[in-house]
Amino acid sequence: MISDINRVRQFNRATAVEIGALEESFLSRGRPLGSARVLNAIGHGMQNVADIRKTLKLDTGLLSRLLRGLEGEGLIETHPHPADKRGRIAVLTSAGQTEFALYEDLSDQRATQILARHKNAQRLLDAMDILALAFAKDSIEIIEADPTSDASVYCMTSYAQEVSQRMKLEFDLAKSGAPDLDAGMKRPKGVFFLAMLETRPLGCVGIKGDGSSTGEVKRLWTLPAARGLGLAKNLMAAAEGAALELGMTHLRLDTNRAALPEAAAMYQKAGWTEIDRFNDNPYPDMFFEKQISL
């Protein structure tokens, strides 16, 4: 009845209105949009003038003048880049921070209004996540992290909740040997990775080691809204690389075919071979191994 293309276009039209309203609200601070955009880029931590020019797609002359304007307003300061004195970095003054905070307020207000206008906000938020993460997938980074950091704990807690729900029983991280595990996923024994979009954690994986040549993959998880973007693959690639670097030659893992049917298929495709049970943990019913060095 309606083509896929027209569904996309209907979405574009509908969201263009929302985006336009946000930009218009920025005008209410009495500063042209160009200056406001630059101020916000700096406020969001974009110090390098060349980076600002690139992301905002501005001419050197135009950006130069906008920076001069913001400097004249006392909102920013620019300094030569310490490493390369041809380049410049821009930072907010305290007046600039105050002004930036007001733009942040405007953005927050718009977001709050959107949520308030619709009941069933949770459904909207889930849809927004799916799109935001898909659109921004090239900006998602795999970073190494401490398994006890807030972001790591968030991911592992989410993992436990999801496994509990899928297996319809209580999966208790503590019972699953969390403190021991945390230690085993820290260098030099093991390693832990997160998938991040800016400051938002979207997935994790850990390699637990005990000093031997065999490591164990634990806590591979991605946020439901971020699935299908290849994050699990990227997390595993990072983990395998780090495992090699730590001197491991083999990795193994356990999983449950009922609770995580996608997982088993993925492991098989990624070169893992099914092996016999290697622990007496009651949850898993499938066991895999992979040789990571020749």
Added chain:
Amino acid sequence: MISDINRVRQFNRATAVEIGALEESFLSRGRPLGSARVLNAIGHGMQNVADIRKTLKLDTGLLSRLLRGLEGEGLIETHPHPADKRGRIAVLTSAGQTEFALYEDLSDQRATQILARHKNAQRLLDAMDILALAFAKDSIEIIEADPTSDASVYCMTSYAQEVSQRMKLEFDLAKSGAPDLDAGMKRPKGVFFLAMLETRPLGCVGIKGDGSSTGEVKRLWTLPAARGLGLAKNLMAAAEGAALELGMTHLRLDTNRAALPEAAAMYQKAGWTEIDRFNDNPYPDMFFEKQISL
């Protein structure tokens, strides 16, 4: 880990890039965005100059000049409005239609590219629908329609598919007396309504009558992505109003508590009372009635 507000803002940032890219692609036709927007508004059937001014939020002077420009390019013609000669209407010339088609191509290309960039396009499209329909909910109209029109058939087929799936059996529209039903849902016996966003059908309801004072509500359905917007309520309101107008005093309906649990709750809240079985159709297991005139 991430607040609702920041989820909305992350979505805004991600989609702003997409929207920006679309607008930029419009510039590739060598015409300023202002003119392009006016041309597209006219191409999409917005004839009335006052309407264009209102939807694009343009000053009278500015729009006047943009129209003069497009006229000068030979893309549009303007004529006094036949009903009110102060007003004007704008229509595309054949050159204008060609040019408009090129803009349409650009929009289609952008949409295609978005879909091509992501595997799992169906998941994206579903998310887009949820947001587009929520954002545009004030533009959704309830219109009376012929039950044999394409849009009506689309809705009723979707209804049948969904009921089949929910009840895990074959729900056959033909077996469910479709030809008879169609006749009964046409004036003067009965009536049929659609919920539409522009040309896209989002839901339907029919009142089947036989000339007596009691009508039957049939085929109440809304597109899954459009649920939670109150369309069922609006459709029912329109249907009840029309039933009254047709001289009916009572409406009744049947439903299935397993397949459509939301439905039963909605009817009760909308003033319907459960009654005894009034037909021998095997699917339904709940029956409701409502008095619509005093």
Added chain:
DNA sequence: TCATTTAGCTGACTTTAGTCAGGTAAATTT
């Protein structure tokens, strides 16, 4: 070391967007 490249600044533009005070003709109100 000297030519070349890179990053950014400045001056001198043009184009696009937006505003505002008149004006005309048609429609509406009084």
Added chain:
DNA sequence: AAATTTACCTGACTAAAGTCAGCTAAATGA
């Protein structure tokens, strides 16, 4: 019938955005 309102146009602006050539200073490369 006169006064008022409405819809649009025109001229005369201003402001914002964008372009481009030429410049300096720092870094890089032959």
